Amino acid sequence: SQQGEEDPQALSIQEGENATMNCSYKTSINNLQWYRQNSGRGLVHLILIRSNEREKHSGRLRVTLDTSKKSSSLLITASRAADTASYFCATDAMNSGYSTLTFGKGTMLLVSP
Amino acid sequence: DADVTQTPRNRITKTGKRIMLECSQTKGHDRMYWYRQDPGLGLQLIYYSFDVKDINKGEISDGYSVSRQAQAKFSLSLESAIPNQTALYFCATSGSEGETQYFGPGTRLLVL
Numbered sequence: 574s575q576q577g578e579e580d581p582q583a584l585s586i587q588e589g590e591n592a593t594m595n596c597s598y599k600t601s602i603n604n605l606q607w608y609r610q611n612s613g614r615g616l617v618h619l620i621l622i623r624s625n626e627r628e629k630h631s632g633r634l635r636v637t638l639d640t641s642k643k644s645s646s647l648l649i650t651a652s653r654a655a656d657t658a659s660y661f662c663a664t665d666a667m668n669s670g671y672s673t674l675t676f677g678k679g680t681m682l683l684v685s686p
Numbered sequence: 687d688a689d690v691t692q693t694p695r696n697r698i699t700k701t702g703k704r705i706m707l708e709c710s711q712t713k714g715h716d717r718m719y720w721y722r723q724d725p726g727l728g729l730q731l732i733y734y735s736f737d738v739k740d741i742n743k744g745e746i747s748d749g750y751s752v753s754r755q756a757q758a759k760f761s762l763s764l765e766s767a768i769p770n771q772t773a774l775y776f777c778a779t780s781g782s783e784g785e786t787q788y789f790g791p792g793t794r795l796l797v798l
Contacts, residue, residue, distance in 0.1 A: 606786070615690075615776060615789035616729070661728060663787075671734075671742060674787060676721075678728040 577605075577662040577677030585683045592649040594680040596662030597642075603665045603672060605638055607647050610659045610679070619647075619660075652684045689713045690790040692777050698796045699767050707762045707793050709777030717780045718760040719787065720744075720752060722773040729776065735760055767797045 580595045596605070604623045608616040622629045622638045622645065629636045635648040649656055659681050663674040690711045699705050709718065716737045721729040721744075731744030733752040741754060749771060753761045764771055774794050778787040 613774065613792070613794070615791045616778075616787075617789070618786040621786060671736070673719075673731060673734060673744070675731070676729040678726060 577664050577675060579660070579662055579677045579680040581680060582678070583681045583683070585685065586652055588652060588654055588684055588686050590652055590684075592652050592656070592682055592684070594647045594660050594662075594682070596645045596647070596677055598645075598662075598664045599643065600664075600666055602640075603667070605636075605645050606663045606665065606674065607634075607636060607645075608661045608663060608676075610661065612658075616661065649682075652682075654684050654686050656682060657684045658682060690777060690779055690788050692775075692790040692793050694793060695791065696794045698798065700798050701768055703767050705764050705767055705795075707764075707775055707777075707795070709760045709762070709790055711758050711777075711779045711788075711790075713779055713781070713788060714757075715779035715781045715788075716757065717782075718754070719778040719780075720750075720760070720762045721776045721778065722746065722771075723776060723792075724773050732762065732775075764795075764797075767795075769797045771795065772797045 577596045577598045606621045607619045610616045620631045633650045638645045659679040661679045663676045693708045719734045720732040730746045735741045735754045751763045777790040780787045
């Protein structure tokens with residue numbers, strides 16, 4: 574079962590615009606991570622935000638976390654065609670005594686030149 | 687990520703055949719994972735191993751088995767492949783609890 578659910582499922586924007594993706598989850602978490610996947614390739618870690626953090630930045634990426642609403646958002650500013658990819662949120666939570674990541678279904682981002 | 691390698695990269699097999707997917711890592715990580723990805727379903731955890739002697743089932747382990755031959759090697763087997771196991775399979779590693787996972791390039795498996 575999916576812990577995180579991304580919204581929207583797909584997003585199409587022009588270069589230079591900002592892209593915002595949202596993630597909702599169901600249970601308490603240790604941290605939430607965002608990953609990027611270029612078509613058919615392995616996932617690449619973008620950013621990790623811990624449960625006691627509210628906002629984090631990395632280059633053109635800004636992630637927020639609202640544990641009261643069990644939601645997170647990923648903002649990509651000044652998007653580029655090279656940002657075209659699928660973006661996944663992953664929640665790190667305890668599962669039968671072990672900490673594992675549970676991935677959402679992803680948001681497909683298309684950035685047109 | 688070249689630090690995590692998977693073989694083969696592509697595989698076509700027939701229903702009922704036994705196949706093995708292999709994963710190797712040079713990152714020195716203790717933790718290794720196997721996921722499958724189906725279109726529109728994100729990644730689902732098949733098995734994970736926190737060290738050589740610790741192997742755990744994930745959410746979709748039925749029909750799969752694993753072997754942790756060494757810290758650096760984690761293999762996934764399909765004992766008797768079936769068509770609905772057609773998917774993209776990823777191996778990943780991490781160094782400690784809840785930290786970043788590093789993914790291999792994936793194995794595309796087609797079961798006819």
